[in-house]
Amino acid sequence: MKPLRTSSLRVRVTLTAIAVLLVVLPVTGLTVKAVFDAQAERSLDSLLTGRAQLAQQLARQNVAPGNLVRRIDADGVRVTLILRTGQQLGAPPVEPGGTVRQVRATLQAGQRTRGATLLLSADTALLADASAHLRNVLLISGAAAILITALALVVGMRFALAPLDAMTGLARSIAAGRRGGRLEPDRPDTELGRTAAAFDEMLDALEGAEGAARRSEDRMRQFVADAAHELRTPVAGLQTAAETLIQLGPAAPAERREELELLLVRESRRAGSLVADLLELSRIDAGLQLDLAQVDLRHLAESQAARIRLVAPDVSVEVTGSGTVTADSERLAQVLANLLDNARQAGAQAVRIAVGPTGLLVEDDGPGVPVEVRERIFHRLVHGPQSKGAGLGLAIARGVARAHGGDLTVTDRADGRRGAAFRVHLPRGA
Structure with a gap:
């Protein structure tokens, strides 16, 4: 099994969040700029088209050419009206292309304006300047957002990871020998709550197993002491009978010798039976086959x-x-x-x-x-x-x-x- 990678969770979360921002913010900025440029282009086209339609309406109302030019004039729009006589009213005409967007229309009504050519020109440099300004604003705001997010994460992670610090502290206190501490989560249905509840259950099981092991050890010590006490009686009988036989020697009465020999047999069987039972119990404890x-x-x-x-x-x-x-x-x-x-x-x-x-x-x-x-x-x-x-x-x-x-x-x-x-x-x- 590979060792668990245990780099700082605070650093990992912070770097992950910053990495996400570094991906999301440029994509968002590019999307916003593209939408802005497209919308600006549409707005400019709509403005020029709308001015041309207004000119057609004024021509149908037989508005004088000079008055027509003044009424369709608008900020950012260059108006040039060329009458059939060649007379030019309004701004001097410019060639389309480059940064100039132009709409050409021929007026269809009016005593003096019928057949006149209307040129509506707009300089798109203003749109380019606005787009560049928007780009700069997005870059500055994105960098500021990343910096503020990083600082907020450094501060916020201390609060967010406080439950994990509590778990670590409790685990170390348990390892140091202090028992009985629990996390006791107030909301066991959340992710941290379920983790804390599982941690408490693990501590309950560990302390229960430790108590059971201690009680088992105590019972084993008592069992060994009792077994030794039980064995002491037949062993003492064997020792006494053997020593008495040795002391009496060959000249001992036959009845006395027979009595001592029967005692040896009885006590040896008793000791053997006890040892056999102890071995049987050890097999049961180890898992009887x-x-x-x-x-x-x-x-x-x-x-x-x-x-x-x-x-x-x-x-x-x-x-x-x-x-x-x-x-x-x-x-x-x-x-x-x-x-x-x-x-x-x-x-x-x-x-x-x-x-x-x-x-x-x-x-x-x-x-x-x-x-x-x-x-x-x-x-x-x-x-x-x-x-x-x-x-x-x-x-x-x-x-x-x-x-x-x-x-x-x-x-x-x-x-x-x-x-x-x-x-x-x-x-x-x-």
Whole structure:
């Protein structure tokens, strides 16, 4: 991308306006002069023609030749009347051409003027002088207009660009760390108003993103601290069991050694499970890659129900309904497994899995979830009163559901009985 040209806007606008004037004023001046010259020529022709017509009328009225010459005389017009006898009245005749415009007419009436030749001459030098004077006036006025315009633009641009100066000042104050300033245009429907409104919206978005990033950073720090705290317990158990085994040595009683070895296995599994959950959350945060295919939700629910009946024979699991969606079967199985394990750990004795065309509904007869904590239980490292895990299962389950374009929520049971209802919603065609 080419760098933005950032020459002075004041200079660019001023030079552009002067350039426009340098083009417009000469064109306008030439047009005015041409119109003036043409109009002057027409006026002169009309004057001479009109004097000739007046002479014809006076001749028809049998006006004496001398009186006729005096009556058709006019400023700028040279009148010469040559009678049939050769007598000349008025000004001496001149030859047409050069700066002389002449109209010749033969009078058609009158006792003494019939057949007389009338010469009407006009000197066009006066028109040329007027045209030259007009040209000089146009040149002087045009130069003055350009000079005045340039001075006015220099002063006016300071006022006209004041909103841009305000935007620049606000941007620099934001860059300096001062937040909260806004332009707040009084007329957002104008060009500058729309620009200022867009500038304010950009600042709102930037400050919102900055606040969100800060909150995300705070949550991440808290998450890391909580994860470290959760890992400390199994690591401490591993360390204690290992140190005790070393201290007891080969002569340790078999029962004691077996107890410590079981503790090592249990704590290592606990630590491994926590690390696996943390890695799963990091994959969700980075954008979970899904292996999408047609999934029979009824078959998936039956598989997980069979697993629960195997690990917890005292818990009854019922599966109803049917449905098929486009999803990642392993990820959906992970979500359903988390929900069933949570229900079992919460003390539920009966679980019902309702399968539908847009997801799953898992209802249990456990203690339920109070309204005030129904959103909090999906946060990371949040333990319920009966929870035996690290508090990451529901966060992972919701992350997987949202990666499919759906969601995971919790409500009361539809029949009003004691317990909780977790709904896995998948959009149609997900």
